Amino acid sequence: MLNHWGTYRVFKRELWRLAQQKSIRNLFIIMPLVTFSLLGAIYYKGALREIPIAVYDNDNSTLSRIYIRSLEASSTFKVSHYLTSEDVIEQAFVKHHVEGIFYIPKDFHKNVLKKTPTSIQVYTNSTNIVFGNLIYRSAVQITQLVSASVLVKRMAPLGINPSKLAGTILPIPVNTRAIGNPQYNYSYYLIPGLSIVLLQMIVFMAASRAFNNEWSQNSYHSLVAASKGRISTMIFGKYVALSVYSFGLCGFVLAILFPVFHIPIYGHIGSLALLLFLLISANIFLGFGVSLLFKKEVIALDLAIIYNSPAFVFSGFTFPIWAMPWFNAQYANMIPFTHFLTGFLKIYQLDTPIHFIWPEVWKLLVFVGFAFILIIAGITLNRTLMFPVEKKPAL
Amino acid sequence: MNLKIIWQLIQKEALLVLNDKSIFLVLFAAPIFYFFLMGSTYVKKDEENVSVGVVDLDHSQSSRAFLNKLNATQKVNLSHTYTNALEAKNGLSRFDVQGYINIPNGFEKKLRSKAPSPIGLVLNNTRFLPSNDINKAVNLVALDYAQDSRKAFFKSKNIAPELAEDYADPVSIAVHAVYNANNNYGDFLLPFILFLILHQMLFIGLAESAASDHEQKAIKRDFQTSKHNVLNYIIGKTSLYFILFMAYILLVFLVVFPILDLPIQGNLFQLIGVTTLFLTATILYSWFFASFFTSQLRAMEVVALTSYPIFLITGITWPINQMPLFVQYIANLIPLKPFFVILKKLALMGTETSFFYTDIIQLFGLLLGAYLLVYFRCRYLQKTIADDTAKPVPILENSPN
Incomplete structure (x- = not known):
């Protein structure tokens, strides 16, 4: 009965046609399996712990040893080397493979006792700012703690009301609460974003060959027959078929990849599905637009790759859009993933109600609308291919 | 090795690149576009406000x-x-x-x-x-x-x-961000992203070219032109890419790095030498993998999706020793990994050569491995194509897309 419905005929035909294509097998099965699993494996530890550091204790006193013990007790650091005067500090990073060097100056303890200010020097290998930031944060915490304990001993003999001691040493304690990945887990942070950006690329690349492939394979006439020549039927039939593959891939990411790598899904699954539906739809229709505009598949694919490849960098995930120059910020806004990601983070990490993602929903709908303009432009440009004139036998 | 034959093959490859819009786009437009796009993205290097x-x-x-x-x-x-x-x-x-x-x-x-x-x-x-x-x-x-x-x-x-x-303030702390004084994002990522762009464009371009050879049945003709000598064939096939990407490398070190205020602390000639080694190994590896693609489109689709994993696996953003062993082994088989280590140590940290000898040896090892892979792959292809010798091969001046 469904066979009387043109969209269903096109859908069935497209589903079968895609299943037979090696490209689709590569894009929807082999590449996701390989790349997504690799991404998961890279970040499987999640958080950075026990960063190797070296300590140069030029004082060798009770206080310097207390300080070193505090470093050793921290889960952030692993004191892997103790430098001596013969070591060149600049070379310690490469020689001992450490990411930070703590230098405790000579007369450290003596100066503390003499009430002369003394300073711990910390050198971080900031060729990787992930280490740089972590070392900074923990080093400041530990040093503040040591400094505060010295202060207590310094203030007490001068006479201070015990109830005012804490307020004098640290009058404004900052109670920090991180919401959305409070564990600072890189696996929760990067894998969802990276896997969905790859998913967007895959969907776009597959869609960018939807029509031009029919022309190059001389199969367009059978599409015309299945749709009875209705363009809207062709488009929606193909759209539904590609959506099935795309949601299959989403299912792989959410139902297999995330549980395997212990990535939790916060937020309402319905809101998440709405966002994914819009991202996939926007990319399929944009891909259709490119496919209809460029009859050469290879050029359409080139454009799909060039347009989509920087999507992650421009999404503002790792480097904020507001820090980019105007042109780059505009480019970022012209990629659906940028807006999807904002909505995705709201739902997935912050667990916000659905009304918070309406701005992103609207923006994604604008992409769908723009895609239809591209589709109309493509149909107009290649109307001779879209509406082939049947050759009639000469009289 | 015959220079005349190699020159013939280089000319043939140049014609292919010039006539194939897609390869031309990937080799000439995309690297410049991405240099501009990525370079300008991180031009402020850090966020404010x-x-x-x-x-x-x-x-x-x-x-x-x-x-x-x-x-x-x-x-x-x-x-x-x-x-x-x-x-x-x-x-x-x-x-x-x-x-x-x-x-x-x-x-x-x-x-x-x-x-x-x-x-x-x-x-x-x-x-x-x-x-x-x-x-x-x-x-x-x-x-x-x-x-x-x-x-x-x-x-x-x-x-x-x-x-x-x-x-x-009895005990204060002074944190010095060494090799990236402001601990900023741009200096941390840009040097590596620029080379990732080159790596991926080379990979895609060569993959498309090799796949095009398969599609146009040009590989058999090229083997015949090379007199079935692997060295003739591979030098002839890849020299154009070597020259082009050496030009890009010089552009990166001499123009892009200064514009983006990226440091080159070590010896520039040493850096160019190591980069040449990396480029040669990458070209050979790329051709080897590319030779398995029989369709330009499939080559592009697959290679385009490798950019993110290849970058992340090199250990630039996430320490390699935090990855599972099998991932570490894979990473060590990619020339980009030792090259990034050398780039970091030589360009950003300005360390002595003795601190990256092992990485240079690894690059040499990978180069040798890549050559052997290419050699045996060429021999295999020659053998399989030899079965087809009875059929005459049309002499084409170029291979249009």
């Missing part, structure tokens, strides 16, 4: 003074004011602000009475960079208050002001 919300329930002079001090920092911009925490949380959920500060009622009173006067800082941790920057800025301002409070205490005990200052 991160939006932060305020819930000031104290409305006192002290709370305003604290907020003014915070707003004066480079990183923080107190852009939104909220009347209560719920409103602020909604602002954070809308991503209007990346965090908010909650100053409770009685803040000034507690501060004056020398009791700890805590403030709340709620961070949107879905993106680490802004969250870290806000946290750092707020804590630094709070620390300034601590210094002033301690100083005031010692002064109140009749200690001279200059001594009071010394007493207030």
Whole structure:
């Protein structure tokens, strides 16, 4: 009965046609399996712990040893080397493979006792700012703690009301609460974003060959027959078929990849599905637009790759859009993933109600609308291919 | 090795590249486009004025003074004011602000009475960079208050002001970000991204060319032209890419690095030498993998999806020793990994050669491995194609797309 419905005929035909294509097998099965699993494996530890550091204790006193013990007790650091005067500090990073060097100056303890200010020097290998930031944060915490304990001993003999001691040493304690990945887990942070950006690329690349492939394979006439020549039927039939593959891939990411790598899904699954539906739809229709505009598949694919490849960098995930120059910020806004990601983070990490993602929903709908303009432009440009004139036998 | 034959093959490859719009786009337009796009993205290198919300329930002079001090920092911009925490949380959920500060009622009173006067800082941790920057800025301002409070205490005990200052901070800390003085994002990522762009464009371009050879059945003709000599064939096939990408490498080191204010601490000639080694190994590896593609389109689809994993596996953003062993083994088989280590040590850190000997040896090993793979792959292809010798091969001047 469904066979009387043109969209269903096109859908069935497209589903079968895609299943037979090696490209689709590569894009929807082999590449996701390989790349997504690799991404998961890279970040499987999640958080950075026990960063190797070296300590140069030029004082060798009770206080310097207390300080070193505090470093050793921290889960952030692993004191892997103790430098001596013969070591060149600049070379310690490469020689001992450490990411930070703590230098405790000579007369450290003596100066503390003499009430002369003394300073711990910390050198971080900031060729990787992930280490740089972590070392900074923990080093400041530990040093503040040591400094505060010295202060207590310094203030007490001068006479201070015990109830005012804490307020004098640290009058404004900052109670920090991180919401959305409070564990600072890189696996929760990067894998969802990276896997969905790859998913967007895959969907776009597959869609960018939807029509031009029919022309190059001389199969367009059978599409015309299945749709009875209705363009809207062709488009929606193909759209539904590609959506099935795309949601299959989403299912792989959410139902297999995330549980395997212990990535939790916060937020309402319905809101998440709405966002994914819009991202996939926007990319399929944009891909259709490119496919209809460029009859050469290879050029359409080139454009799909060039347009989509920087999507992650421009999404503002790792480097904020507001820090980019105007042109780059505009480019970022012209990629659906940028807006999807904002909505995705709201739902997935912050667990916000659905009304918070309406701005992103609207923006994604604008992409769908723009895609239809591209589709109309493509149909107009290649109307001779879209509406082939049947050759009639000469009289 | 026959230079005349190699020259013939280079000419043939040049014609292919010029006539194939897709390969031309990948080799000539895409690298320049991406250099501009990526280079300009990180041109400011770091973020400033991160939006932060305020819930000031104290409305006192002290709370305003604290907020003014915070707003004066480079990183923080107190852009939104909220009347209560719920409103602020909604602002954070809308991503209007990346965090908010909650100053409770009685803040000034507690501060004056020398009791700890805590403030709340709620961070949107879905993106680490802004969250870290806000946290750092707020804590630094709070620390300034601590210094002033301690100083005031010692002064109140009749200690001279200059001594009071010394007493207030018995053990301080000075953190020096070595090799990236401002600990900024641009200097951390850009040098490697520029080479990743080259790596991927080379890979895609060569993959497309090799696949095109398969599609156009040109591989058999090229083997015949090369007199079935692997060295003739491979040098002839890849020299164009070597020359082109050497030009890009020189462009990166001599033009792009200075424009983006990226450092080259070590010896430039040494750096170019190592990069040449890396380029040769990459070309051979790329051709080897590319030779398995029989369709240009499939080659592009597959290679395009490798950019992110290849970059992440090199250990530039996430330490390689934190990855599972099998991933570490894979990483060590990619020339980009030892090259990035050398680039980091030589260009950014300016270390002596002795500290990256092993990485150079690894690159040499990979080059040798790549040559052997290419050699056996060529021999295999020659053998399989030899079965087809009975069929005449049309002599084509070029291979249109």
